[in-house]
Amino acid sequence: MKGPLFYSKILLFGEYGIIKDSKGLSIPYNFYKGALKLSDNLTEDAKKSNDSLRRFAEYLDNLQKDSTMVSFDIRQLKADVEKGMYFDSSIPMGYGVGSSGALVAAIYDKYAHEKITVLENLTREKLLKLKHIFGEMESFFHGKSSGLDPLNSYLSLPILIHSKDNIQPTGIPSQTTDGKGAVFLLDSGSTGETAPMIQIFMESMKQEGFRKMLKDQFIKHTDACVEDFLKGDVKSLFGNLKQLSNTVLTNFKPMIPAEFHKLWKHGIDTNDYYLKLCGSGGGGYFLGFTQDIDKARKALDGYKLEVVYNF
Incomplete structure (x- = not known):
């Protein structure tokens, strides 16, 4: 098994401010990425990731008991963790580029029931629902999360934040490869x-x-x-x-x-x-x-x- 790739993100503007309703702009950064993998012979790093996924699965099990928003195929998730599933990622942890966000996106993509997919018409309501679900999921790693990192990773699109309850995918000016800026x-x-x-x-x-x-x-x-x-x-x-x-x-x-x-x-x-x-x-x-x-x-x-x- 090798899951689809999920990319890191860069919040160009809005860190801390978005907690208090400033604008924000977040872009995917494809240089770093991660995917779920299975192995029966885990390296030291993969073992750490596997242990973390085991704890995360327990957290999600409890989360879905209290949440009307999302439910997961927890049985399958726990079975895969027991088989040696880990998140194989080049995204550096603790560097502000969304390592836990990519993992959350990968788990939602694979195990959420009735998931909102990237292919459907992403209304504001659906985006906010996704952001809320991702915020609850990612709180396992940070204590409190806006849900924006996983959303960026999941959609792989630039996201413009107008305020907490108003977000939309956006286009950004195209790059000029020979530009000095x-x-x-x-x-x-x-x-x-x-x-x-x-x-x-x-x-x-x-x-x-x-x-x-x-x-x-x-x-x-x-x-x-x-x-x-x-x-x-x-x-x-x-x-x-x-x-x-x-x-x-x-x-x-x-x-x-x-x-x-x-x-x-x-x-x-x-x-x-x-x-x-x-x-x-x-x-x-x-x-x-x-x-x-x-x-x-x-x-x-x-x-x-x-x-x-x-x-």
Whole structure:
């Protein structure tokens, strides 16, 4: 058995903000992928994945008892886990590119009863139902999930988030392969854990000053970035990115490893690149935007860059 492939995702804009109804834009990233496989001779990593799937199956068994939204072929899932099923994935864990999202999408695809398929007419209602189901499923891994990562992985389409209850598949401007402008991933060299970062964010939300900053600065610039990116307005986009990068550096310091604070500020000061969080932060990848990839590579010499989009 080898299941279909599910891809990683990149949330270009909207991390943390979408919890509080900012806009967001999420795109599939086909460089990393995963599939369900069966083997009777498991490697160490496959064994870990198999153990995790065993616990996940128990979680889903309990979930479907309380949920009117979804039911699974739990008997088959547990039987396959016993036979040595694991998730064979190149998606790095704790890097903010949706490793658990791809797994959730794969399990839903294979074991959900009466599943909503990619081929049918995806009304807003169906999309929200899928997002809700995926949120409940992925909560096993993170404690709380918007369901957006698995949705992106499952549909393999860019998704525009207007608000929590308003999402739609969207098109993004096509890439220009010889363009100097680029969106890139910057490897922090360490993994980040989602749950503790969300915890810090929720604690900060108790302070009025933080809530005001989120609404007046973070969400304002995030929404503007989404609109600029979809319109292809590069000049306006980079103006808003600079503001967003600055807001994150000032107010989301715990989500940025200390050794990156200087690098982050250097980009803002020189305009060679602007960094932002990719996922919840704390480690993993950061997202970078530059109007001149050669300049950015030079400025970030010694760091691992991976271009994901050219313009």
